Amino acid sequence: MSDQSKIIKVKKDTSGDITDVMLENGNVFSINEAIMMAKDNKIEGVNVSVSKSGREYLRSNPNGTESDNLDSLPSF
Template sequence: MSDKSKITKVKKNKDGDITDIMLEDGNIHSIEEAIVMTKNGSIEGVNVGKAKNGREFLRSNPNGDENDNLDSKPTF
């Protein structure tokens, strides 16, 4: 069994930016914590990208399924 978790839900601010994520075990983490966890290999299905302004963000691994995108996940 894998010790990696998957993101099941996201929380967005009024601008539509993801601020928090919920893992399949129900634990909630800020997007900043989730980025660190992804870099440490604790979250599967996502990777860390870097915007032109240097800010890091999470994005789903490419797989051709738009329903898998973080923006398409249910909110909490």
């Protein structure tokens, strides 16, 4: 059994930036907590990237499917 969980929903601020994520077990984490969890390999299907400004953010692993991109997930 895997210790990894999948992000199934996201919460965005008024600018459209993801602020929180919901995992398939129903637990909700801030984006900063989710970034730390992704670094610890606890979230499936994402990786941590760094913007030009140096800010870390979550990205879906590339797979050619847009429907599972974080921005395409349903809101909660």
